[in-house]
Amino acid sequence: MTAYSQISANKWKSSLLVGLFFSFVIALGLVLSYSYDVGPGGVILSVVISTGMALFSYYGGDKVALLTSGAKGPIKLEDNAYLYRMVENVAITAGLPMPKVYLIQDAAPNAFATGRDPQHASVAFTTGILQLLKNEELEGVVAHELSHIKNFDTRLMTVVIICVGVVSLMAQIFLRVGSFGGHGRSRNNQLGLGLAVIGFVLLIFSPLISKVIQLAISRKREFLADASGALLTRYPEGLARALEKIDGVATPLARANAATAHLFISNPFGSHSRRRWSHWFSTHPPVADRVSALRSIA
Numbered sequence: 001m002t003a004y005s006q007i008s009a010n011k012w013k014s015s016l017l018v019g020l021f022f023s024f025v026i027a028l029g030l031v032l033s034y035s036y037d038v039g040p041g042g043v044i045l046s047v048v049i050s051t052g053m054a055l056f057s058y059y060g061g062d063k064v065a066l067l068t069s070g071a072k073g074p075i076k077l078e079d080n081a082y083l084y085r086m087v088e089n090v091a092i093t094a095g096l097p098m099p100k101v102y103l104i105q106d107a108a109p110n111a112f113a114t115g116r117d118p119q120h121a122s123v124a125f126t127t128g129i130l131q132l133l134k135n136e137e138l139e140g141v142v143a144h145e146l147s148h149i150k151n152f153d154t155r156l157m158t159v160v161i162i163c164v165g166v167v168s169l170m171a172q173i174f175l176r177v178g179s180f181g182g183h184g185r186s187r188n189n190q191l192g193l194g195l196a197v198i199g200f201v202l203l204i205f206s207p208l209i210s211k212v213i214q215l216a217i218s219r220k221r222e223f224l225a226d227a228s229g230a231l232l233t234r235y236p237e238g239l240a241r242a243l244e245k246i247d248g249v250a251t252p253l254a255r256a257n258a259a260t261a262h263l264f265i266s267n268p269f270g271s272h273s274r275r276r277w278s279h280w281f282s283t284h285p286p287v288a289d290r291v292s293a294l295r296s297i298a
Contacts, residue, residue, distance in 0.1 A: 073101060102124035
């Protein structure tokens with residue numbers, strides 16, 4: 001399989017998941033509005049509140065991510081010429097403006113990219129990853145992170161987070177409406193009663209369903225960034241080895257945070273369970289699967 005075919009497949013799968021997510025949110029809103037006979041007000045309120053929260057994250061989320069991770073910078077050429085020149089060279093290859101480069105004083109090997117678009121992008125690397133990886137391995141990591149920027153993954157995940165927020169707020173609003181007797185239409189006929197039952201089941205499970213879809217999209221974007229990064233360096237083995245080395249270090253980041261975990265190249269909480277089902281609830285796909293995909297690139 002070529003890097004181009006992997007990129008195309010991952011983009012298609014991401015688009016399918018996003019479309020599924022939007023359809024799920026719309027269907028949930030329609031069923032709940034009908035079941036509880038409250039009109040579109042609850043859905044609209046959920047969308048407004050979630051959009052407001054997501055816009056704050058969109059415009060200020062990069063600063064929050066850098067602050068919570070303990071990133072220092074942005075560094076200049078004289079601060080770390082090796083890292084600065086490597087990011088600069090890969091950015092030129094990718095046709096991207098030079099992002100701001102930050103360092104995190106942490107022995108755990110990791111890195112992440114953030115920013116709403118290439119003009120407002122930042123990349124951060126731990127001191128641990130600089131010490132652990134060889135030149136071509138670190139270049140693979142840099143290419144992976146810049147691919148996230150080039151693919152507008154932060155923007156996509158902001159939209160996904162809006163959907164997650166809408167679902168969570170709808171669940172809270174309709175549960176409260178139901179508690180105060182907002183069941184008007186559900187009492188009128190069997191269809192209404194059936195929809196009320198479906199609505200209640202969705203209220204219970206919709207936050208879990210939306211979170212699983214969000215994590216699935218995050219994992220597909222990791223595969224996409226891996227393939228895109230391999231295309232930039234023309235050396236997928238470099239990133240494959242980097243991932244194996246990073247995964248071999250079980251030490252979590254000192255300032256690991258669940259809200260920003262999806263940004264990092266590897267799970268910031270360290271090596272997690274190896275059970276096959278565990279990746280469904282992880283922000284990252286299993287390293288073995290990522291390495292296998294990279295090494296399958298012809």
